Amino acid sequence: MNMDENINYEYISxxxxxxxxxxxxxxxxxxxxxxxxxxxxxxxxxxxxLKEAGKGNIDIREFESAxxxxxxxxxxxxxxxxxxxxxxxxxxxxxxxxxxxSGRSRLVILDGVTDVGNLGSIIRNxxxxxxxxxxxxxxxxxxxxxRINRISAGALEEVKIFRVVNIVRTIKELKNRRFWIYGATxxxxxxxxxxxxxxxxxxxxxxxxxxxxxISRLVGASCxxxxxxxxxxxxxxxxxxxxxxxxxYKIQEQIERRK
Numbered sequence: 216m217n218m219d220e221n222i223n224y225e226y227i228s229x230x231x232x233x234x235x236x237x238x239x240x241x242x243x244x245x246x247x248x249x250x251x252x253x254x255x256x257x258x259x260x261x262x263x264x265l266k267e268a269g270k271g272n273i274d275i276r277e278f279e280s281a282x283x284x285x286x287x288x289x290x291x292x293x294x295x296x297x298x299x300x301x302x303x304x305x306x307x308x309x310x311x312x313x314x315x316x317s318g319r320s321r322l323v324i325l326d327g328v329t330d331v332g333n334l335g336s337i338i339r340n341x342x343x344x345x346x347x348x349x350x351x352x353x354x355x356x357x358x359x360x361x362r363i364n365r366i367s368a369g370a371l372e373e374v375k376i377f378r379v380v381n382i383v384r385t386i387k388e389l390k391n392r393r394f395w396i397y398g399a400t401x402x403x404x405x406x407x408x409x410x411x412x413x414x415x416x417x418x419x420x421x422x423x424x425x426x427x428x429x430i431s432r433l434v435g436a437s438c439x440x441x442x443x444x445x446x447x448x449x450x451x452x453x454x455x456x457x458x459x460x461x462x463x464y465k466i467q468e469q470i471e472r473r474k
Contacts, residue, residue, distance in 0.1 A: 399458060
């Protein structure tokens with residue numbers, strides 16, 4: 216294909232992920248090629264993608280079915296379309312706060328989430344419940360890669376990922392910009408509220424802690440309100456991505472109710 220072998224390519228496969236890449240591209244990737252299986256080109260969704268790609272003068276390649284299947288057999292859910300792209304670019308939190316944030320902004324902060332499965336699922340949750348970005352630390356965090364993209368089912372191309380040096384300092388900066396900071400915890404005490412008791416105020420950021428230790432002490436002390444999910448069964452803990460999904464849903468439900 217006359218592509219430079221020294222370039223660090225990644226592949227995004229599947230109709231929804233490639234569509235999100237073309238229309239949103241939150242990671243500001245360079246799109247080198249869109250490759251389709253000739254048998255899939257009549258799919259109206261792929262036609263729409265190719266139309267958008269044509270507007271951006273993106274190189275489009277059409278392979279006969281056997282060749283496509285051989286080259287992209289590792290992408291089991293490719294649905295007849297793949298994109299060859301540059302790696303995801305972390306977004307600038309400073310630029311976001313200066314240019315894009317508003318009084319309706321919703322962010323998630325991850326304090327030490329190192330499991331790629333959880334990170335991918337949280338990204339998908341954020342896309343589903345209209346949270347625009349996720350803040351992760353440079354240390355003690357899973358890094359963005361192709362596996363996370365697959366787990367997120369393309370949501371990575373719709374959600375901004377900000378990587379910062381220090382979570383506590385970042386929370387302070389958000390507070391200076393009038394963000395309310397909510398921390399998720401399973402430790403129930405006099406300072407913890409169940410999510411049904413909380414009137415979530417925008418702009419806001421929800422802090423989710425690591426899989427094993429939760430939110431660190433300093434980060435927890437920086438939160439305005441600690442929130443928890445009321446559990447009624449014998450199992451008294453939840454996977455961080457599951458807990459996050461429940462809380463994001465309750466926040467979205469509350470916002471919709473206000474409308």
